[in-house]
Amino acid sequence: MLCDSCKERDAVVQVTQVTDPPVRQLNLCEKCAAERGIETHVTMPKQPLADFIQAVQQKQLLAGSESWRCTFCNSTLRDFRNTSRLGCAYCYGAFEVKIRDLLRGVHGTSKHQGKRYHPPAQVVEEGASVATELRTRLRRAVEQEQFEEAAKLRDQLKVME
Amino acid sequence: MTLDLSLLPDGGVNWLDASGDHSGIVLSTRVRLARNLEGFAFPGRARDGERLRILARVREAVEGSPHLRRNLLVRVDELGSEDRLLLHERHLISKELAGLDTQHPVRSGAAVFLGDGIGVMVNEEDHLRLQTLRSGFNLADAFADMQRIDEELGERIPFAFHEEFGFLTSCPTNTGTGLRASALIHLPGLVLTKEINKTLAGLQQIGFTYRGLYGEGSEVVGNFFQISNQTTLGRSEEEIIDKLLQVLSTVIAREEEARRVLLRDAGYIIEDKLWRAYGTLRYARSLTFDEAMNFLSGVRLAVGLKLITGLSVYTLNKLLIFSQAAHLSHAEGRLLSESEANLARARYVRQALAAEVGM
Numbered sequence: 394m395l396c397d398s399c400k401e402r403d404a405v406v407q408v409t410q411v412t413d414p415p416v417r418q419l420n421l422c423e424k425c426a427a428e429r430g431i432e433t434h435v436t437m438p439k440q441p442l443a444d445f446i447q448a449v450q451q452k453q454l455l456a457g458s459e460s461w462r463c464t465f466c467n468s469t470l471r472d473f474r475n476t477s478r479l480g481c482a483y484c485y486g487a488f489e490v491k492i493r494d495l496l497r498g499v500h501g502t503s504k505h506q507g508k509r510y511h512p513p514a515q516v517v518e519e520g521a522s523v524a525t526e527l528r529t530r531l532r533r534a535v536e537q538e539q540f541e542e543a544a545k546l547r548d549q550l551k552v553m554e
Numbered sequence: 555m556t557l558d559l560s561l562l563p564d565g566g567v568n569w570l571d572a573s574g575d576h577s578g579i580v581l582s583t584r585v586r587l588a589r590n591l592e593g594f595a596f597p598g599r600a601r602d603g604e605r606l607r608i609l610a611r612v613r614e615a616v617e618g619s620p621h622l623r624r625n626l627l628v629r630v631d632e633l634g635s636e637d638r639l640l641l642h643e644r645h646l647i648s649k650e651l652a653g654l655d656t657q658h659p660v661r662s663g664a665a666v667f668l669g670d671g672i673g674v675m676v677n678e679e680d681h682l683r684l685q686t687l688r689s690g691f692n693l694a695d696a697f698a699d700m701q702r703i704d705e706e707l708g709e710r711i712p713f714a715f716h717e718e719f720g721f722l723t724s725c726p727t728n729t730g731t732g733l734r735a736s737a738l739i740h741l742p743g744l745v746l747t748k749e750i751n752k753t754l755a756g757l758q759q760i761g762f763t764y765r766g767l768y769g770e771g772s773e774v775v776g777n778f779f780q781i782s783n784q785t786t787l788g789r790s791e792e793e794i795i796d797k798l799l800q801v802l803s804t805v806i807a808r809e810e811e812a813r814r815v816l817l818r819d820a821g822y823i824i825e826d827k828l829w830r831a832y833g834t835l836r837y838a839r840s841l842t843f844d845e846a847m848n849f850l851s852g853v854r855l856a857v858g859l860k861l862i863t864g865l866s867v868y869t870l871n872k873l874l875i876f877s878q879a880a881h882l883s884h885a886e887g888r889l890l891s892e893s894e895a896n897l898a899r900a901r902y903v904r905q906a907l908a909a910e911v912g913m
Contacts, residue, residue: 418823466595478679480599482590482714482722485729495726496719502788505720507731512592512712529593536601 396422463487467537524550557637559644562626566646566668567875572867574690578858579806581738581778581871582645582687585696585795587704588723588732589682592712596724597661597677605663605677612676615710616667621702625669631662636889639880641666645687651678672699674707679724680732682707691737691802697795720787730787735798738767739805742777742855743812746824753808754779761785762801767847776847776874781805817859828856836907840893841900846877850903864911873906 396404397419404420459471468480470488479485485492496503527550534543559565569582594600594608616622630638630651638652638660646668653660667674675683684707686699714722720730728734744750754764763784766774781802783794816824831852835841841849854870856862875881882898883890890898 466599468599476598478598478724479596479726481595482592482716485716485719485722492719492726496729496787499727500730500785500787504718504788505716505730506788506793507720507733507790510708510713510715510721512715513709533595533604536604 394420396420396425398425458491461488467539557628557633557640562668566644568670569687569689570868570871570875571689572871574688574692576806577690577867579740579809580691581740582689583692583696583737584685584687585700585735586683586685587700588680588728589684590714590722591681592714594681597679597681598724602662605661608681609663609665609676611711612682615707616674618710619703619706621706622667622669622674625667625672625674628666628668630664630666631660636880636883640884643878643880644875646673647675648678651675672703693735693795693799728786731791731794733786733791733794734782735795736780736782737802738778738780740778740851740854741809742851743809743816745777746816747812749812753805757781757801775844776851813859825861828852828861832856832862835903838900840896841903842896843878846899846903850874866910869906869910873903877902
């Protein structure tokens, strides 16, 4: 079907004019539709959040700090830039200054106003806490193939036992 | 492991029953919370063994939780890709948990505890993604359900929480409350009157956003929009819910107004368009998914405008879910090619409509 306006191109959109009676139906091509300010499809507006994160990640957020490393999960700010995801909850402490800026940019603030939370008390055997902690770290180091760290931890545990 | 959805009440699709408020326009209301366990790397960083330990901890907590203990554990990591897609099509698990995203293949320890309108996804982007789902427009109940399960899990397993930043999540866009509340809303009136882009742009200016039928990263099909809060930090959970309630009420009122305008000023054209959509669904022999969604959108609007009677919104809701590729394959008991699925879809839609309104 040809466009009712230019009679040259194929019509891609059917417009029902309801503003000035009588109601009319027009078949328009993309160009003539655009000239009348009619979009031929629902446009996905840009994702401001994603754009923002990308901009921040590429510029000021990481300037000079790409090699900062979280001691718990061993991920760096560079990893964050590449994946948009942090490695663990401790990354928030390790990269605190940078994360605060990022949160302010994304949410307009870094201050949580919602529910306060107190984790349940963990049952810890008396006197066992240091050894337990060391064993947890040792397990983690082995899982992450950080063998130097693992060797150190094993030595510390041996001393304790 | 094979998936037996018959173990779930109504196959996990109670939310389709159109029992909630404004169910002609709002398909469903969803609230989700992102939570992480203290002392473990986030799922994307954790090792296989660590994710399995996370699952074990969550399982223990779920079994002790009065509102979750009857939920069915589905080990997503042990399912084949067809079953994972089926759960995703049913809106019970996210694309990431299902491992359908090429960037994120299915992870060991990926699981979901499914119940009636309540799901707990484990080892998704965060250790826990809690979600509650209600039929129609019902933010209050979806949020109340969520508060209960958050409370019950949070007193059994320690969540990662920071005094200043709030609940800590893998992506900083969810930090703080970890709360994303949304409604899946059908807006053909605003699309046909060309008001939709203005409405959506307005939403974004006040901190809300929209996505397609399957949430993040999905396309808008069949005039279905998932409208949700964009930011999760700096406002309390109640404020976020209240604000979304206001925003959605406004969008619903605008949609109703647009429908009135269409009917008043372009009655016969609209009527013709919608009956054509119905005619196609009643008699077509092959339908692509997008075609089916678009015609179903027309029929849904016709039912809303009372042009077509005798067809329930529940049936239309079920058609949205059960005419998807994995559901058609599941019903046929074998994997269908695309063209076979188009034939099966047209047949299924014809039969469902004939059963409801007669031949």
